[in-house]
Amino acid sequence: MTEEAVTSPSATPVQRALRSCLHLMVAALLALAAVRAVADHNPHAPAVSAVAVALCALYVTGHRLPGLRTSTGAAALWLAALALVWLALLALTPDGVWVVFPLFFVQLHLLPLRWALPVVAANTLAAVAGFSWHTGSFSVGMVLGPVLGAAVAVAVVCGYEALYRESEQRRRLIEELTATRSELADAEHAAGVLAERERLAREIHDTLAQGLSSIQLLLRAAERALPERPGTALGHVRQARTTAVDNLAEARRFVRALSPPDLEAGSLPAALERLCATTARASGLAVHCQVSGAPTALPTPHEVALLRIAQSALANTVRHAAAGRVELTLSYMDTEVALDIVDDGTGFLPAEVPAPGSAVVPGTGFGLAAMRARARALQGTLVVESAPGEGTAVAVTLPCPAPAPDAAPDAVPEAAS
DSSP states (O other): HHHHHHHHOOOHHHHHHHHHHHHHHHHHHHHHHHHHHHHOOOHHHHHHHHHHHHHHHHHHHHHHHGGTTTTTHHHHHHHHHHHHHHHHHHHGGGGGGGGHHHHHHHHHHSSSSSHHHHHHHEEEEEEEEHHHHHOOOHHHHHHHHHHHHHHHHHHHHHHHHHHHHHHHHHHHHHHHHHHHHHHHHHHHHHHHHHHHHHHHHHHHHIIIIIIHHHHHHHHHHHHHHHHTOOOHHHHHHHHHHHHHHHHEEEEEEEEOOOOHHHHHTHHHHHHHHHHHHHHHHHHHOOEEEESOOOOOOOOOOHHHHHHHHHHHHHHHIIIIIEEEEEEEEEOOOSSSEEEEEOSSSSSOOGGOOOOTTTTSSTOOOOHHHHHHHHHHHHTTTEEEEEEESEEEEEEEEOOOEEEEEEEEOOOOOOOOO
């Protein structure tokens, strides 16, 4: 045990209790020596009482000095003065020998062990010699008493030091674990915030951004049709209004993390058919949708991801490909489901697609990254094949969970829009 652990005002309750017991032991043994000197009519009774009071005062004063907690030299000087006064008490009364026992603890507490052990041994010899001198005899019992007391004091202090070191290690470990838990909670919070931002970015890109782009194209077409073809312009305006209503519904649903309206109203193949039909009406492209294999019920995250990828891929085709025809194929297989979107547009070099946010046109470059993130989140893959003048093919494959025993898939015939 360190000196600070014994004397610091911020010591633990156990340390304060041990310190109080040590103080009480010193006071009780000094009082015992003074009382017995008076009761036994010791001719030196006044001197014994005076020395006992002086020793008690020196003991209390030393524990009040802050220097003892920070300086080994100051502690050594105080212990030397304490030992000299105790030797004076031992010279006046044999009862002074009992005071050496609490002194052992004080010396072991305040001095390094390499210094404390010789000091304890010297005090033990002084106690044996003093008691033998008072009794005028020498026996094994006179030696065993102080020696056993010193041995018990050394064992107790060394054992307590080991326990104290272990408790300090555990305290530091708990503090580190608490700090690590706090850092982990902060990291999880930051990851959650980032994941939610990415989700909102994907949803905005695949719904609101694409919807606003469609509305812009429709209004531009209506503007070109005016004033010569008011009927055509009105049709474009109505389509734009319908798109705005649909996107408002999408916005309300993805904020609440609900399924897209198209999926709530029917199956994934039906939602893809409606998407192709809407895209064909808004853009004038020939968009064809077909389903391969027997449709099976998919988890909602799979259906949402495939629908959003299809929306993003078709929007990219309309905006960038200058294509005349698009083929969308949804394929159900035994262990996976695949979605292919192929157009006959101008094509591009996938390796030269800028990273999200680094494109020349602000707000572009997020489509392919969002599609890959959706596929990766479901342990799927997304492959883009394209070359200048050769069109573009987007293929996404997701693992297909085994259907429930009571699942009855709806047969959806091949459709074209």
